[in-house]
Amino acid sequence: MSGRAAPRVGAGDRSGTTDWTDRVLDLEIGAVAHGGHCVARHDGRVVFVRHALPGERVLAVVTEDGGGSFCRADAISVRTAHAGRVAPPCTWARAGGCGGCDFQHATPELQRELKTVVVREQLARLAGIDSDVTVEELPGGPLGWRTRVRLAVDGEGRAGLRAHRSHEVLPVADCPIAPEGVLPPVLARRHRPGEEFEITVDADGTVHDERDGAPVVQRVAGREWRLRPGAFWQVHPALAPTLAAVVGQWAAAPAGATAWDLYGGAGLFAAVLAEQVGRDGAVTVVESAAGAVADGEAALADLPQVAWEVGRVERVLPALADPDVVVADPPRSGLGRALVEAICARGPRRVVHVACDPAALGRDVGLFAAQGYRLTALRAFDAFPMTHHMECVALLEP
Structure with missing residues (x-):
């Protein structure tokens, strides 16, 4: 002010x-x-x-x-x-403070109750569905979970976090939702004014500065990925294995089936689908980031049933074989009308929709309903404690 x-x-x-x-x-x-x-x-x-x-x-x-x-x-x-x-654990979680956390002033239990209200309200308002879904806790507690933190640098070379709805850089000394001890050494140094960079803690506990160029190691479902710096991966260490398990359970792709992994990144869900369909099946990953595809191709090189398409989903889909199962993990804006209609027109038996925004999920579920696909299962996870964000997985079937 x-x-x-x-x-x-x-x-x-x-x-x-x-x-x-x-x-x-x-x-x-x-x-x-x-x-x-x-x-x-x-x-x-x-x-x-x-x-x-x-x-x-x-x-x-x-x-x-x-x-x-x-x-x-x-x-x-x-x-x-x-x-x-409750008293917030961070002094920057206040009026005029950091934009990263919304609910530090509430107990973790109340935070999940608030998120549950939101996801139910969005489904009711946007899809006309009364759901009894409850936002579930992930292991690890409300602090120290954020394994990827993007820092901005002010005009004096001080790294920090941005204020709420602002480009102002706050010169914080630490962040309690980041792993303990990771950020203070970085924040204490001077950096190039105006730059932004990401700090990542990988599966081995190694701290990476994306400017250093070293690969980031991640492991899920018995597989290892070596990702280029700055590559997308879920920030909560328990979320990727949780999503892989739920997607695998609900996709249930039979041996020999054809599956799509849309917005597939480095192929986390493709790895699960490939094990289900086997060598006689086919999994196509569609991803617009060429770097993510390159990392995924290296990680899943032993799975010849996985094919990769670099490009925007709406442009790639018309050339793909009809799927038995579709897994979609779109950006925060969701799939939208054109893509929902394009997917449904191909007649998949199941669509597993992974969503990081409950409003976008509600809109998409309503669009699927208009095409004859109903919501048959839904789970929500508190993958971003202290913030208003959550992760949902929905199963849609004709």
């Missing part, structure tokens, strides 16, 4: 253009919403409030206001607290 006028309590001036920026509002907090905030209402407008919990009464400073039907705010004082409120 530096450079702004002192915040003040008030309802805002509703004459002319509405701009409540820097005003402090006395709010009764309502339900949690998708995106790491809760919903409140004030003077006929919606206020999305971070660092608050449902049922609380707080003072919140308005941080963004575009003059429309809603604005954004940060809780700065709690007058009536939720029973699940």
